[in-house]
Amino acid sequence: MxxxxxxxxxxxxxxxxxxxxxxxxxxxxxxxxxxxxxxxxxxxxxxxxxxxxxxxxxxxxxxxxxxxxxVPPRVHSSNFSLYQCVDAFDNDGWWVGRITGQSDSSHYLVYFESSNEEIAYHSSKIRVHHEWLHGEWILSD
Incomplete structure (x- = not known):
């Protein structure tokens, strides 16, 4: 429980x-x-x-x-790993996705399971994903 x-x-x-x-x-x-x-x-x-x-x-x-x-803790990163769970800022909000590739030194491809879309974002529009569980921020895998 x-x-x-x-x-x-x-x-x-x-x-x-x-x-x-x-x-x-x-x-x-x-x-x-x-x-x-x-x-x-x-x-x-x-x-x-x-x-x-x-x-x-x-x-x-x-x-x-x-x-x-x-507001989740801000983990400053401009380097993300393949399949890392991230939030991407788009359409005025943060959306959960996974890194699926890198198009150049500062742009990453993010896949969104909810919409079955893959979109490129500048690293400044991506943050490390955290889950708010039981009153604590947990770093997502």
Whole structure:
């Protein structure tokens, strides 16, 4: 039996990532800032890259705590290994994939199982993947 997920009480201005549960976006994470912790236990967040429908300002949403996680530790790397699990920044969010090759000294091919796509990214748009498990960041294999 797995231990229960450790609960984090985020505070105003905390940087977080929001897990998307929308079809076509499952497994992607979007950077946001906590605006407030509501009396009903929900959080209001303001996204860093997502905009309101009229594109006039950053999107603000009210979310359940289970949809939030702290920002993962940044492991600075410009060299990735074949089949290494990484996150690639695309379409305003971070997407989980695996390194499948290198097209030149600074561009890597990343394969996304969820969409069966392979896309080249500059190393600056790739980060080492971590999993948030039981209140701790675990380096993914």
């Amino acid at each position: 797995r231990p229960p997920q450790k609960r984090i009480d985020f505070q105003r201005d905390d940087k977080v990532e929001v897990c998307s549960n929308e079809e076509g976006f499952i497994g992607s994470y979007y950077e946001a800032t906590v605006v407030s912790h509501l009396d009903n236990g929900l959080y209001m967040v303001r996204y860093k890259t997502l905009l309101e429908d009229d594109e006039s300002q950053p999107l603000t949403e009210t979310l359940f705590p289970k949809e939030l996680r702290p």
